[in-house]
Every structure is written in structure tokens, then in C-alpha cells.
Amino acid sequence: MNVSAQAKKRLLTGDRPTGPLHLGHLVGTLHNRVMMQDQHDCWLIVADLHSLTTRSRREQIGELPELVHEVVLDLLSVGIDPEKSTIYLQSGVPAVYDLAILLQMLIPVNRLSGIPTIRDMARNAGLKDDEVPLGLLGYPVLQAADILMARAEVVPVGGDNEAHVAIAVELAEHFNTLYGPVFPIPEAMVSSTPTLPGVDTVDGGSQHKMSKSAGNSIRLKDSADEVARKVRSLAGPAAGATPEDLDSSPLFAFVDAFMTDKAAASALKYDYLRGKTNADSVHQAITADLEILLRPIRERRAELMADPGRIEEIVVDGTIRAREVAYQTLNQVRDAMGLESLWSGLVAATQRRAEARKRPY
Ligand code: ATP
């Protein structure tokens, strides 16, 4: 039975439009989003401002329409239902920038500079230490503004983003303590595969999490041949490997994440440790299950591509809705902090003065 819209908890999460979505998104957050969409009021943000933290050049901004389109296409392809979700463009909701600035006042720089994801994103974008923009340091604060603006209570994210949701929790608690209870306290929801490693299509690709910006991803829209080729880039653990070596290897992380028959996966590990099977067989087993997972997604994507204008329509509708809620939240925040009464006090004083000038002598 469907929970009524009123009683539904709001869920918010999102993706940077920095490239097509990949298998890490699928197991890290997309499956959870699809699973939860009936029972939650789902808000999915296409986080183009977060893209600007590492891609702010004019030609990079010029790529955004296509990238935004691709991300939304991926979301719908995996089963996100636009009737149940508000899908919106972050930069189309300026009240969020206002909120982000106010939240920036409540967090020490040191708290942000220690977060490892900031370093990783800078590395993927080829930025040196002295090139990291203030906006990248403030990435989690902007994310907190997204979450708190929507008054979201559940935030399904990958492992790398847990630290960011922790900042949103701290900011909500700190704000409520200082100015009164305005924000619900959000909670991160992390999947059983919080961090899928990348593939070795680039040097050292499997030593880091799969990322759109790192060139180490298997994209949801990749063809069956591309998927198989990318899976084959993963080397198996060397002969004599221990069970622990196996469990920590990127190749077997794919076994754990994608082999649906858990007994077959255990047998494969057992045989691999005893030298009775090799990496080729592991690649084939992973690829076979990935094909079962990805074929319907590819097919749905092809269907959706027949009506491209629908994607933009979904984003516009969602953004209009998000703008309304954002202004409501921003007004509450300004009220709670006393900024609204500061402004309205100045306006009232000016009106009184104007009235006084009009009075006859
Ligand atoms: P970029 O390289 O541009 O940062 P990304 O691949 O890291 O892209 P994001 O848009 O930053 O993707 O992340 C969207 C969501 O997907 C976040 O909740 C993030 O935690 C999750 N996610 C991203 N990569 C992985 C992964 N490899 N495993 C599990 N979850 C992931």
C-alpha cells in the first residue's frame, strides 16, 4: 500500500553532471533510490553547481546541457519514475546559493579541509594544491544547503559522500541550536556496496573508486562488448593469494557486487584460491551477470531517446517545484536568523520617513 504523500519522508540525493552514470552509481545509490521511490517523496538533484567546483571553464559549462540530459536519461533508464520524483537542476534554484552562504558562517575551514573526497576530486580534475577553488572546499556546505533546503530526512549516497552528509547533520544541529528548530536532521543511507572500485582502463584505475571524472568507469550505457573489455582490464590476485587478498581485490569486489548466485560466487573464490580456475573465468562470470543487469537498462534508454524533449520537460517541472520549496525554507532561515526583520525594519523606517515627508506643514 502506498503511504500518503503527506506522510512520506522526503529523500534527497543527486549526481554531478560530469559524465554518464556508471556501475558505482547503480550499486552505491541508484538501486536504493528505485527501491525507496514508492515510500518516499524523492528529490533528485542534477548538481551542476557542484560540477563547477572542478569544471568552471566556459567550454565545460557549454557541455552541461548534453551532460544534464545524459544523467537524467540514465536515471530514468534504471527505473526512476518521474511521476514519483522531483528531478531538478541545482543552478535553477538560486535560493540554495543564499542558504549555502549563510551555512558557510557556521563551519570552520579546518573541518572541511580534512575531508578526503575534496582531495580526490581535485586530483581527478588535475588541480594542484594551489589551484583548489574555494568552491571545491565548500562542496559539502553546498550539498548541505541542497539537503536542508528540501528539508530532506533520508539521503542515499555512496561511501565517499557519507562524510558530506555528516557535515549537513552538523550544520542542521548547529543552526537549530543557535536560531531555533528549523531543519529536520538528515540521515545518510549507505548501500551494501558503498564504494565500487574502478577498472584498469587507465593506470591505477582500480586503486580508486569508480568515478565519472577518473576515466575508470563502466558506464550504464556501455555496449556489452565495452563492458566485457573493461571487466577484462581487472587483473586477478597473484597465485598464492590468501582469502583476505581475494576479498580486498578489485576483481572480487565485482564478484561480490554483481554475481547474483552467492553460492556460485563462493565456489568461484574457493576454486580461484586453489588454482582451479583463473581470472578469465572470473571475468566471464561477472560479465554474464552484468549483461543480465544492464541489457534492460540499455533497452529502456533506447526507448526514452525516442522522445528527447521529455527529459527537459521533467527537469523544468521539477525545478519549478524545487524553487518554491527553496524560497519557503530560505524565508524561514532568514526569519530565524533575524535577517528578515533587519531588512523589513529598514524598509519600515524608510516608509515612515517617506510618509512624514508627505505630511503638510
Ligand atoms: P565525479 O568523478 O564527477 O565526482 P562520481 O562518479 O564520483 O563523479 P558523483 O556524481 O560525484 O559521481 O556521485 C553521485 C553519487 O554516486 C554519490 O552518492 C556518490 O557517493 C555515489 N557514487 C559515486 N561513485 C561511486 C562508487 N564508485 N561506488 C559507490 N557509490 C558511488
Ligand code: MG
Ligand atoms: Mg564524485
